[in-house]
Amino acid sequence: MxxxxxxxxxxxxxxxxxxxxxxxxxxxxxxxxxxxxxxxxxxxxxxxxxxxxxxxxxxxxxxxxxxxxxxxxxxxxxxxxxxxxxxxxxxxxxxxxxxxxxxxxxxxxxxxxxxxxxxxxxxxxxxxxxxxxxxxxxxxxxxxxxxxxxxxxxxxxxxxxxxxxxxxxxxxxxxxxxxxxxxxxxIPPHNLREVVNATIALLDNSKASVADLCEHIQGPDFPTGAELITPRADIQKMYETGRGSLRMRATWHKEDGDVIVTALPYQASGSKVLEQIAQQMQAKKLPMVADLRDESDHENPTRLLIVPRSNRVDVEAMMNHLFATTDLEKTYRVNLNVIGIDGRPQVKSLTGMLGEWLEFRTETTRRRLQYRLDKVLARLHILEGLLIAYLNIDEVIAIIRTEDKPKPVLMERFGLSDTQAEAILELKLRHLAKLEEMKIRGEQDELAAERDNLEATLGSPRKMKNLIRKELKEVAEQYGDDRRSPLVERTDAKAFSEEELMSVDPVTVVLSEKGWIRAAKGHDVDAEALSYKSGDKFKLAAKGRSNQPVIIFDNSGRSYTVAAHTLPSARGQGEPVTGRLNAPSGAVFNGMLMGSDDQRVLLASDAGYGFVAKLGDLQSKNRAGKAVLTLPKGAEVLNPVPLDDAHGHVVAVTTEGRMLVFPLAELPEMSRGKGNKMIGIPSARVAAREEYVVAVAVINETDVLRVFSGKRYLNLKFSELEHYLGERGRRGHKLPRGFQKVDGLVINPA
The missing domain is CATH 3.90.199.10 (Topoisomerase II, domain 5)
Structure with missing residues (x-):
């Protein structure tokens, strides 16, 4: 073998x-x-x-x-x-x-x-x-x-x-x-009173369920005053299966505008918590906290002080962030795995653990009573022999004095056992007093009563249960105390996002012709006057906030997202935007926007198609971006137009000097696609680049449209655009002589 x-x-x-x-x-x-x-x-x-x-x-x-x-x-x-x-x-x-x-x-x-x-x-x-x-x-x-x-x-x-x-x-x-x-x-610790009450409940009703026992055991009770925030349903399920997890959260209150932490989760270190908070402060990830102090002493074993930067700080949100990112909140694994009375390891439910322990306690109590009963019976047996000796004391003394081996003689003469005869021979002379007989009879009566009581308890399961219950209550009375870990239902802690933590400042993001990007503080920035590399110049600018994403469009209709707060300063010449994106080789960036997720924009191709989208739908976490605008053959992307409301009019101008004005509401709102036709241009002319849309703008009734052609421009009030008004998709009307070649459109307030 x-x-x-x-x-x-x-x-x-x-x-x-x-x-x-x-x-x-x-x-x-x-x-x-x-x-x-x-x-x-x-x-x-x-x-x-x-x-x-x-x-x-x-x-x-x-x-x-x-x-x-x-x-x-x-x-x-x-x-x-x-x-x-x-x-x-x-x-x-x-x-x-x-x-x-x-x-x-x-x-x-x-x-x-x-x-x-x-x-x-x-x-x-x-x-x-x-x-x-x-x-x-x-x-x-x-x-x-x-x-x-x-x-x-x-x-x-x-x-x-x-x-x-x-x-x-x-x-x-x-x-x-x-x-x-x-x-x-x-196995988490529990409260003595609660466990004893649950054990007694199971003793009285062996069919009690975990739900019944949870009426007495609220949940684990740790040696700290921190809150146990695990929902009751989860705690009950943990007791039913023997497995689960628990969450504890530090207790805190406000005092003179500061946050005072008075109890930490089980096995959490105050110095480690302060170190975790300090690391976030040094990394500038906690701008709302101004100072930290450990004021713990003998009277206040835990007293951590967190000073908010100002009284405008949302303290609840700040603490929620700290719960999510530090040891002010901890999770504990629960696995009720023990060696049973059969010597085998097993994960047990609450009823299984208490039920098995009661079996052990019943057997322990039975053995204790039996041990005592054996002692009592042995003593009664000896007392019986001593009493015989006292009643015949003179004869006993005579036998001891005259016989070489008095023990067998005593045993035969008085019918004593070996143990009784030995006890008589071991008697001291001082115990031969007259009162000793009364003491023996008194001890016999006491022991007989104890024997009867022990035998009655051992012979009655009901009396045995009563004894176990009484002894459990005595221990709870002597050593029990109040619960330390309060059970509180709390919402899940959520950490601040990177955008929420950063300071919100106005910024202008600038993109050059050769694709170098940077961010300048403020909105009053002359982007064209910035320093550019040799052979490079200004192309696009977008105004927004430092916590907003920058959405960039390339000539294939894809959109890419870059975090504004991570961009280099405009004091330098920036960095290539291609280093942050996986754009196709040869891609040209010809659109850039900033704003809130709900900001609506007009996306259009120079083939004359367009639709309205929300900035939130255009964002992509993928470095390769996402396809947003589908381009007809030969078409290119126009610079997106931010929209203030849905009641404006779209102005579209082609290279032939044709202009069409129609209501913005006629364009659909989509997250991606080709869009609907805005101004009619034959697709063959677009593919051959014989005619295409030069510019798109959105005008309100209070605005003035400025049309550029070389150095010349034409100012048109909204009321003067009636000639160009029409349905979406029409060819539009020609602009006046001298504006057959349009370079761009600008909307100015009246």
């Missing part, structure tokens, strides 16, 4: 590498899963945590004892139970002592045990001192009462408990995280 072990001639055992590595890895995986990374559902502890708590109890470090050096505890833990590194054991111990890491700490530390800002800043174990907290008694108080199984330690010299007899579901209370091989666990 492939995996068969063989013995070589020299007596060395030989195993195929495949079989050896497979077995070694599986053994390692099982060890990590069961003995290192995952908590047990019974006590909610990983082995190292259980061993620390047990070792401290063996050292007598109860909550009422004096503190002892942590090195003493760690030495015991790694020397007797946990053969691993001292730093690993000490770090596990530190975590159990940090009240910002554990909801109900198990270790009471004295000295530097780290801070929420830097949990790893704790002092070395030779400096710190520790003892168990009062809450740790919930795990340990029933340990010596036959409640759990004991297993040999790593070298077989002593025994340790396989689990601790927890009196509450600690696995949910303190939560835990761990990464095993092929699986992980992330």
């Amino acid at each position: 492939e995996n068969q072990t063989t013995i070589a001639n020299d007596g060395v055992e030989q195993l195929p590498l495949k079989a050896y590595t497979e077995k070694a890895y599986l053994d390692y995986s099982m060890y990590v899963i069961l003995d290192r990374a995952l908590p047990n559902i019974a006590d909610g502890l990983k082995p190292v945590q259980r061993r620390i708590v047990y070792a401290m109890s063996e050292l007598g470090l109860k909550a009422t004892a004096k503190f002892k050096k942590s090195a003493r505890t760690v030495g015991d833990v790694i020397g007797k139970f946990h053969p691993h590194g001292d730093s690993a054991a000490y770090e596990a111990m530190v975590l159990m002592a940090q009240n910002f890491s554990y909801r109900y700490p198990l270790v009471d530390g004295q000295g530097n045990w780290g801070s929420p800002d830097d949990p790893k800043s704790f002092a070395a174990m030779r400096y710190t001192e520790s003892r168990l907290t009062a809450y740790a008694d919930v795990l340990l108080s029933e340990l010596g009462q036959g409640t759990v199984d004991w297993v040999p330690n790593f070298d077989g010299t002593m025994d340790e408990p396989s689990v601790l007899p927890a009196r509450v579901p600690n696995v949910l209370l303190n939560g835990t995280t761990g990464i095993a091989v092929g699986m992980a666990t992330d």
Whole structure:
């Protein structure tokens, strides 16, 4: 066989590498899963945590004892139970002592045990001192009462408990995280009172659903006052499946115009949050924040101050941005993966976890009662023998004085058992007083009553449930506290876009004949007077705001988008626009616009076709742009015309000096295409470039149209354009003599 072990001639055992590595890895995986990374559902502890708590109890470090050096505890833990590194054991111990890491700490530390800002800043174990907290008694108080199984330690010299007899579901209370091989666990902490109430509800009704238990457990309860903003429906689904995620958001309020953050999400560092905000300020991505301060002290463990630049800043929007971009809001993975009482790891629902823990608690309680009953019966048996001795004290003394082996004689004479005879022989002379008989009878009565009570409880499931319920309530009464993490429904945080963060300044974007682009501040810029490279000159200009995109059109009818705020300053000569776009080789840029997304523009080709579009529809995130205007054969793109309203008239002039004026409303509104015919030119004449549209403008009734022909121009008021008015698509009428060759149109207010 492939995996068969063989013995070589020299007596060395030989195993195929495949079989050896497979077995070694599986053994390692099982060890990590069961003995290192995952908590047990019974006590909610990983082995190292259980061993620390047990070792401290063996050292007598109860909550009422004096503190002892942590090195003493760690030495015991790694020397007797946990053969691993001292730093690993000490770090596990530190975590159990940090009240910002554990909801109900198990270790009471004295000295530097780290801070929420830097949990790893704790002092070395030779400096710190520790003892168990009062809450740790919930795990340990029933340990010596036959409640759990004991297993040999790593070298077989002593025994340790396989689990601790927890009196509450600690696995949910303190939560835990761990990464095993092929699986992980992330259990959030919960509130003791809520968990106890839910456990009692499940004890009373074994068919209770997760929804029923969620009436008691509102959700996880972290050791911080930050808000839990996960919707209730998501929390319930998380408890039903055992998997999900949680979101926590810092709590804040306004104070004298400033923002004060008073609680951070679980395991978030105040200094890291301030660093994240400061980095955004340095990168000029947070212009609305003027200053930051950390005012945390002993009275206010968390007090971060954020100063807005002015009282006009929308503080809600600013905080929403910070929630989305810093640790002021954090997401936590939830994976309720635990080792069950059957010793198998499994992701469990809330009902599964509490139901299984109740099975463990019922068995623990039964074993405790049985252990006590055995002790009571043994003592009653001895008391019965002592009573016989007191009633026959003289004869007993005589037998002891005269017989060489008094034990068998006593057993035969009075019908005693070996245990009873031994107890009589062990009696001290001082206990031979007359009152001792009354004490024995009194102790017998007390123990008989206790025996009857124990037997009744063990024999009645109802009484057993009542006892478990009573003990759960006692723990909740003694150690329970109010919820710390409020559950609040909030909208999703949204970060500011790059455009929202930048300052909004007026700019004029200039494009040269050879395609060099730049942006000048302000709108009163003489673009033609700017400095150009040798052989280059001004071609196009567009006025807008620094937070608006620049839309550029090429001679193929494609539009491209460039962010205005990223363009070089007009102090220099700019940069080639082709460096920012993937335009076809030989493309000529002959149109440029800026404005809001709702700004409407007239797009036209010199074949006499056009349509109205919105700037938002012309934008493209693709460097290659998007096809917007479909061009007939031989046609070229005309410079787009911005529109102020929908009530103007379109003026179109051809190279033959023909002009047509028609209502703008006759053109369709589209996002792309060829458009409708504006002025009639035979397509063959356009293809041969014999006649085409020279210019297009949009005029209102209060405007004056200026028609240029060389150095001459003609001013026409709207009322003087009646001769040229017609339906869209007509040939139009000829302009007066001297204006048969039109160079351009300009619209001026009257």
